[in-house]
Amino acid sequence: MSFNSLGLSQALLKAVSKKGYTTPSPIQQKAIPPILEGKDVLASAQTGTGKTAGFTLPLLHFLSENPNKKYRPIRALILTPTRELAAQVYDNVKEYSEFLNLRSAVIFGGVNQKPQVARIRQGIDVLVATPGRLLDLENQGLLSLKRIEIFVLDEADRMLDMGFLRDIERVIKMMPTRRQNLMFSATFSKDIKKLAHGILHNPVQVEATPENTTVEAISQKVYRVAKGLKTGLIIKLISDGNWKQVLVFTRTKHGANKLCKKMVGSNISAAAIHGNKSQGARTKALAGFKNGSIRVLVATDIAARGLDIPLLPHVINFELPNIPEDYVHRIGRTGRAGAKGEALSLVSADETTYLRDIEKLIAMKLPVEIIEGFEPDPNASTAPVKKQQRGGGNRSRSHSSSGNSKVGGQRSNTSSRRPKKNNYRRR
Known part of the structure; x- marks a missing residue:
C-alpha cells in the first residue's frame, strides 16, 4: 500500500514525499481511512510506529478540504501530556501542512505566554497544547474552544498516569458536543477504555500491534x-x-x-x-x-x-x-x-x-x-524499592469537581451521551 491509496490530498502527499516516506506504517494504514470518513477512532500502537502522522494527516486533510473562509477559529485541538511531545507533534503538523493554507500553534507551560497568545490572536486552525497552559489561557479569555471540530487525545494513558483526568474533563466541557474524537496511545488500560467510552461515540478500534509489545528491532x-x-x-x-x-x-x-x-x-x-x-x-x-x-x-x-x-x-x-x-x-x-x-x-x-x-x-x-567486577550482591534484599511519585509534566492546579461531565459527540448529527456519575474516575 502507498500513501496515494489512502485518499489524502495532493498537497499532503507532496509533504509526505518531501519527508522521504513512501509506504504508510500499519497504524497509518488502519487509522487514516476511518478518520477521513469522520468516524471516532480509538487507536493503539507502540511508540515509534508513526501514530502521530496517523492522526495529523487526515486531520489536516479535513480542515483543508472544508476551509473556514470568514475567519480562523481554532478548529482542531491536539492535547498531549508533556511539553516535549507537544513540540514534536507541532513540528509534524507544520511539516505536513507546508503546502496547505492552514495555520497552527503550540502552547505549553514553563515559558512566557505572550508569544503563544500573539500567535493565537493571528488566527489558527490547529492548536497543539498541554492541559495546564490550555486551561490557563482559556480561563484568561485568551482562547476559545467553542468551534472545535476535531479533538485528539494523544498518549491518553500517560495523561491518566500523570493525573490529568479532571483537566481532560474540563477541556471537554469547553468544546461543542458535535465533533470528531480521536484517542491515540501506545497502551490501553481498563481506565483508558472507560475514558474512551465516555468521549468516543461508536468508535472504530484499530491496533497495529498487540498491546504492550516492544519493537522487534x-x-x-x-x-x-x-x-x-x-x-x-x-x-x-x-x-x-x-x-x-x-x-x-x-x-x-x-x-x-x-x-x-x-x-x-x-x-x-x-x-x-x-x-x-x-x-x-x-x-x-x-x-x-x-x-x-x-x-x-x-x-x-x-x-x-x-x-x-x-x-x-x-x-x-x-x-x-x-x-x-x-x-x-x-x-x-x-x-x-x-x-x-x-x-x-x-x-x-x-x-x-x-x-x-x-x-x-x-x-x-x-x-x-553479569560483568566481572560488577556482580550483584547475593545478600541484598529483593524487597521492592519504595515507589516514587511521577515527576514532570504540565499539570494544572485544577479544583473542579469530578462529577458528571458532558462528553462525546462528533461531526455527524449523532447526539452526545452523558456518562454515569464517576464513570471514569481514576482508581
Whole structure:
C-alpha cells in the first residue's frame, strides 16, 4: 500500500514525499481511512510506529478540504501530556501542512505566554497544547474552544498516569458536543477504555500491534548488578563501547542530577532533563543531545514520551520503572522507523519484582548478563524499592469537581451521551 491509496490530498502527499516516506506504517494504514470518513477512532500502537502522522494527516486533510473562509477559529485541538511531545507533534503538523493554507500553534507551560497568545490572536486552525497552559489561557479569555471540530487525545494513558483526568474533563466541557474524537496511545488500560467510552461515540478500534509489545528491532538485555555499583557499570559500558548517543532513564529527578554529575566527572558529556528543569534548559539539553555535543541525556519518565531522536542507538534503564508500561515507552525511544536499537537495564536485587512485572507485560524473558567486577550482591534484599511519585509534566492546579461531565459527540448529527456519575474516575 502507498500513501496515494489512502485518499489524502495532493498537497499532503507532496509533504509526505518531501519527508522521504513512501509506504504508510500499519497504524497509518488502519487509522487514516476511518478518520477521513469522520468516524471516532480509538487507536493503539507502540511508540515509534508513526501514530502521530496517523492522526495529523487526515486531520489536516479535513480542515483543508472544508476551509473556514470568514475567519480562523481554532478548529482542531491536539492535547498531549508533556511539553516535549507537544513540540514534536507541532513540528509534524507544520511539516505536513507546508503546502496547505492552514495555520497552527503550540502552547505549553514553563515559558512566557505572550508569544503563544500573539500567535493565537493571528488566527489558527490547529492548536497543539498541554492541559495546564490550555486551561490557563482559556480561563484568561485568551482562547476559545467553542468551534472545535476535531479533538485528539494523544498518549491518553500517560495523561491518566500523570493525573490529568479532571483537566481532560474540563477541556471537554469547553468544546461543542458535535465533533470528531480521536484517542491515540501506545497502551490501553481498563481506565483508558472507560475514558474512551465516555468521549468516543461508536468508535472504530484499530491496533497495529498487540498491546504492550516492544519493537522487534530493539535488542534488549538485563545486567544484574549490585545497587552501589550501577554508576561504575554504566560509565564502563558507555566508555568501553565508545557510545556517542545514549538516553539514560532514572526513577527520580535527584537521581538524574546525581548521575549526570558523575558522568561529567568521568569526562562523559551529559545533561539532565526532568520536571524541575526550566523549559529553556530542557530545550538546550535536548538540542545538544541531538547535535552530538552531549553524549548522554539523563532523564526521568517525563522524557519517555515525546522525544523523537532519529536513529537513537542506545537506551539504558539505570533504574527500572515501577510501572511496567513505562518500560515499553522508555525503550521505544530507540528502534524507531525500522532502525535497529539497543535497550539495556541495570537491575539490582530490590528491582526484581519490577523486572518480573515487565517480563510478564511484554511476554518475554529478557536475557541476563553479569560483568566481572560488577556482580550483584547475593545478600541484598529483593524487597521492592519504595515507589516514587511521577515527576514532570504540565499539570494544572485544577479544583473542579469530578462529577458528571458532558462528553462525546462528533461531526455527524449523532447526539452526545452523558456518562454515569464517576464513570471514569481514576482508581
